[in-house]
Amino acid sequence: MAFFGFKELDRLSEVDMAIYRFFTENVEKVPYMRVRDIATEAHVSNSSVMRFIHKLGYDSFPEFKVSFRSEQRRSQTNDHEISFITAENFPPDIYEKIELIADKMEQSDQIIFCGIGSSGALAEYAARQTAAVGFNSFCVKDPFYPLITQLKNTSNNLLITFSVSGKTIELIEMLNNFVNDEDVTLVAVTADPSSQLALMSRYVLCYSTSQERLAKYYDLTTQVPAMYLIEQLISTARRLAVEQDHESI
Known part of the structure; x- marks a missing residue:
């Protein structure tokens, strides 16, 4: 018993x-x-x-x-x-936002995933999975990477940035180059919808989680909510692409 x-x-x-x-x-x-x-x-x-x-x-x-x-x-x-991870980790309209951004992914000529540290690992995973299902994508984990030069003379780019806090200075400085760029649409995936990253982005996928740090420098915050959003984005974008192909037949 x-x-x-x-x-x-x-x-x-x-x-x-x-x-x-x-x-x-x-x-x-x-x-x-x-x-x-x-x-x-x-x-x-x-x-x-x-x-x-x-x-x-x-x-x-x-x-x-x-x-x-x-x-x-x-x-x-x-x-x-x-x-x-439960429904409480996300706002009520999260799936509507996922659908909207997935549609942007399907329409974009190029998708860039960006992040630093553990968020950089997420960005790399997202870029790999997105490329695997047929999208033109790559990852930037170095905030000093000459991305502005690489995107010069390109158009219809989607730049998706991962940051738990949304306050990483190096990321903010890099993204400042694209805030007013009509050829680059900024998307933030962050736990802080009021952060500078969120405010400078056109679209925001936010989630709630307890932020944890060890010795002030090592971020131990779980990335499971952000990973869930990645999987949902890719799955939805793939579905939209298939639907688009069927409509064109």
Whole structure:
């Protein structure tokens, strides 16, 4: 019988309830305690603890501890997976925006994905996947790359930039070259819709996530929401391209 989610509380005596509450309030340390330690801290007898263990359906205390620890780990893993990314990570109109930008991708002559650090890795992945489904795309991870020179005398470019904060100075300076360029449409993928990156872009795909840093310099913020947006963009753009091909037949 599982301990977590035990529903037959009406079968428990006052002493059993005291032990049950102790377990639920000390889930981290119970697997490492002895029967007498639990009895002492729960203010019950050793025999009361063992009767409670047997009432839960376990033959021995070691069997209970193994099961308790296993349940605890599964519970923590499931909670993490469920909350890792949900609809709450995105604004209500996110799919309308994805459809709009995917349509721009399908119409563009060239798609440039840009980012630095972990966002640069995302940009590289996006460029590779986009090229794999038939779009003309490449990635820029160096903010000092002479992109303005490369895009000179070109038109109908879509520049998609990834940045969690939307405040990376080097990216902002590079994109400033294209703010008023009619041949380059700027798209921001960021967790901050009020950031400078978002404000200077024509289209914004935003998401919410807790930003985490280690020693102020190492960004440990999850990129799963941004990765989800990449997959949705590519899938939608591919669908639109197929629909366009069917219409032209």
